[in-house]
Amino acid sequence: MGDRMQKFSRNQRIAAVTKILLENPNKIMGLNNFTEMFNTAKSTVSEDIVVVKDTLNKLDMGKINTVSGAAGGIKYVCGMSNEKKREFAEKLCIILKDRERIIPGNFLYMTDIMFNPKIIYTAGLILASIFIEKDIDYVVTVETKGIPLAYEVARMLGVQLVVVRRETKFTEGSTLTINYVSGSTGRIQNMSLSKKALKKGSKCIFIDDFMKAGGTAKGIVDLLKEFESELLGIGILIDNIGIANKLVEDYVSLVDFKGIDESGNAILFPSKMFN
Amino acid sequence: MGDRMQKFSRNQRIAAVTKILLENPNKIMGLNNFTEMFNTAKSTVSEDIVVVKDTLNKLDMGKINTVSGAAGGIKYVCGMSNEKKREFAEKLCIILKDRERIIPGNFLYMTDIMFNPKIIYTAGLILASIFIEKDIDYVVTVETKGIPLAYEVARMLGVQLVVVRRETKFTEGSTLTINYVSGSTGRIQNMSLSKKALKKGSKCIFIDDFMKAGGTAKGIVDLLKEFESELLGIGILIDNIGIANKLVEDYVSLVDFKGIDESGNAILFPSKMFN
Numbered sequence: 001m002g003d004r005m006q007k008f009s010r011n012q013r014i015a016a017v018t019k020i021l022l023e024n025p026n027k028i029m030g031l032n033n034f035t036e037m038f039n040t041a042k043s044t045v046s047e048d049i050v051v052v053k054d055t056l057n058k059l060d061m062g063k064i065n066t067v068s069g070a071a072g073g074i075k076y077v078c079g080m081s082n083e084k085k086r087e088f089a090e091k092l093c094i095i096l097k098d099r100e101r102i103i104p105g106n107f108l109y110m111t112d113i114m115f116n117p118k119i120i121y122t123a124g125l126i127l128a129s130i131f132i133e134k135d136i137d138y139v140v141t142v143e144t145k146g147i148p149l150a151y152e153v154a155r156m157l158g159v160q161l162v163v164v165r166r167e168t169k170f171t172e173g174s175t176l177t178i179n180y181v182s183g184s185t186g187r188i189q190n191m192s193l194s195k196k197a198l199k200k201g202s203k204c205i206f207i208d209d210f211m212k213a214g215g216t217a218k219g220i221v222d223l224l225k226e227f228e229s230e231l232l233g234i235g236i237l238i239d240n241i242g243i244a245n246k247l248v249e250d251y252v253s254l255v256d257f258k259g260i261d262e263s264g265n266a267i268l269f270p271s272k273m274f275n
Numbered sequence: 276m277g278d279r280m281q282k283f284s285r286n287q288r289i290a291a292v293t294k295i296l297l298e299n300p301n302k303i304m305g306l307n308n309f310t311e312m313f314n315t316a317k318s319t320v321s322e323d324i325v326v327v328k329d330t331l332n333k334l335d336m337g338k339i340n341t342v343s344g345a346a347g348g349i350k351y352v353c354g355m356s357n358e359k360k361r362e363f364a365e366k367l368c369i370i371l372k373d374r375e376r377i378i379p380g381n382f383l384y385m386t387d388i389m390f391n392p393k394i395i396y397t398a399g400l401i402l403a404s405i406f407i408e409k410d411i412d413y414v415v416t417v418e419t420k421g422i423p424l425a426y427e428v429a430r431m432l433g434v435q436l437v438v439v440r441r442e443t444k445f446t447e448g449s450t451l452t453i454n455y456v457s458g459s460t461g462r463i464q465n466m467s468l469s470k471k472a473l474k475k476g477s478k479c480i481f482i483d484d485f486m487k488a489g490g491t492a493k494g495i496v497d498l499l500k501e502f503e504s505e506l507l508g509i510g511i512l513i514d515n516i517g518i519a520n521k522l523v524e525d526y527v528s529l530v531d532f533k534g535i536d537e538s539g540n541a542i543l544f545p546s547k548m549f550n
Binding site: 006008009010011012014015016018019022023037051052054055056058059061103104105107109110111112115116117118120121143144145147148151152154155158159160161162163165170171172173194196197 | 281283284285286287289290291293294297298312326327329330331333334336378379380382384385386387390391392393395396418419420422423426427429430433434435436437438440445446447448469471472
C-alpha cells in the first residue's frame with residue numbers, strides 16, 4: 001500500500017495520536033504503535049505526546065500517564081474538572097425534576113436518561129475517574145437499565161463488563177444462581193451469572209442506575225464471594241436517600257433523590273461527592 | 276477563573292479540538308465553542324480543524340463534515356478503512372471459533388464478546404458507519420445482550436437508544452405490549468415498550484447481537500408500527516445463516532455463522548459486506 005511512507009506533520013501526528021489514545025482508554029500503548037504508523041523516530045513521537053499531555057492537563061480533560069518497563073508505553077486516563085462534574089450533576093437534577101417524570105407509585109421515569117448516550121458517556125466518565133486508581137478486573141452490573149452506564153465505565157477503565165441476569169439463560173452455559181432479599185420490598189429474588197463470566201480471584205466494582213435499600217448491591221457481594229472474587233467499590237447514578245438504612249456502606253452516587261414533596265416536586269441534588 | 280485568557284499553541288488547540296469532536300460523534304458543534312475556549316479568532320480555529328480533517332482523511336479514520344447555515348458548524352463522523360473493518364471481522368471469527376465456546380445444544384457462548392468494550396466499540400463503529408447517511412432518530416434493541424452494541428451505535432450516531440423489554444416494568448409508566456412469533460422456535464413471545472420511549476413518526480434502526488430466523492426483528496417492525504414509526508435498517512453482529520428463510524429481508528451483519536461441523540468446529544466467516 002505504501003501507506004507507511006506517507007509523511008505526517010507534527011500537527012497531523014498530534015491529531016492522530018489524540019484520537020488513538022482516546023479510543024483506547026486506560027490501555028497501555030507502546031510508542032512503536034506510533035513510530036510505525038508515522039514512520040518517524042521515537043523521540044519525535046515522544047514530543048508529540050508531551051503536547052497532548054500538556055493540553056489535557058491545561059484543560060483538565062484527563063491525563064496521559066507514562067508506564068515504564070518492558071510492557072511500558074503511554075495511556076490515556078479519563079478525567080474531568082470538578083467544576084464540570086458538578087455542572088453535569090446539577091443539569092441532571094434539572095432534567096430529572098421535570099414533573100412529567102413522576103409516574104404512578106411516585107416513581108421517577110428515568111429510562112430515557114439511562115439510554116441517552118450523551119448523558120451516559122459523561123456519567124460513565126465521572127464514575128470511572130473515581131475508580132481509576134484501583135486495579136479492577138471487571139465492572140459488574142445487573143440487567144437492564146444500568147447496562148449502558150456500566151459498559152461506559154468498563155470502557156473507560158479498559159476492562160470487561162459482566163452483566164448479572166435475573167433469570168438463567170441456556171445461551172450462558174452453566175450458571176451460578178443466588179437468592180437475595182430486596183431491601184425495599186423484602187421479597188426474595190434471584191440473580192444468575194455464567195460460570196464462564198468471571199475468573200476466580202477477581203477484583204470488581206458494581207455499577208447501577210439506582211439504589212434503594214442496597215439489596216441488589218449486597219446480593220452482588222454474595223454472588224462475587226461464590227466466584228471467590230471481591231467487590232472493591234460501588235458506583236450509582238441516583239441514590240434514593242429517602243431510604244435511610246442501606247444494606248451496603250461504601251458507595252458513591254452522582255445524584256441524591258429524596259422522594260416527592262407535598263407539592264408534587266421531586267427532591268434532587270448533586271451528591272455529597274461534589275461538596 | 277481567568278481560564279479564558281490562557282494561551283494555546285496550534286498544536287495544543289489541535290489536540291483539544293480532536294478530543295472534543297471525538298467525544299461528540301455526529302453532533303454539530305458551532306465554531307464559537309472553540310473560539311471561546313481558546314480565546315482566538317474563527318479563522319484560526321478553522322485552520323486547526325482543516326488539520327484534523329486532513330489527518331482523519333489521510334488515515335481513513337472518519338471524517339469532519341461542515342454543516343452550513345444558522346445552526347451550522349462541524350461534526351465528527353465515525354469511520355474506518357475497509358481493510359481495518361475486514362481485519363476486525365476476521366479476528367472476531369477467530370475468537371468465536373474457540374472450541375470452548377460450544378455449549379450444550381450447539382450454541383456458541385458469546386456473552387463475553389457482547390460485553391467486551393474493546394470489541395463492541397469497533398463493532399458499533401462499523402455498524403454506525405453503515406447507517407450514518409440515514410437521518411435516524413433512535414437506535415432500537417431488545418434486552419439484554421445487544422444493549423452495549425446498540426448503545427455504541429446510538430452514541431456514534433448521536434441519537435437516543437431505546438431498549439424494548441421482555442416484560443412490563445412498573446418503572447416504565449404506561450407500556451405498549453405486542454406478541455410476536457419466534458421464527459426459530461415457533462413460540463409466541465412478548466415485547467413491551469414504554470409509551471414515553473418513542474415519539475410518533477420516528478425513523479429507527481434495529482441493532483441486535485444475533486439473528487436466527489429474524490422473528491425478533493419482525494416483531495420490532497410491528498412494534499414500531501404501533502408507535503407510527505418506521506424501521507430504516509437492521510444491523511446484526513452475528514447472523515446464523517444456517518437458518519435459510521429469514522422473516523426480514525434487508526439487514527446487514529458483520530459475521531456469518533453456519534453451525535457446527537462434524538468435527539465440532541464452529542463455521543464462521545466475515546459477512547458478504549466485506550467482499
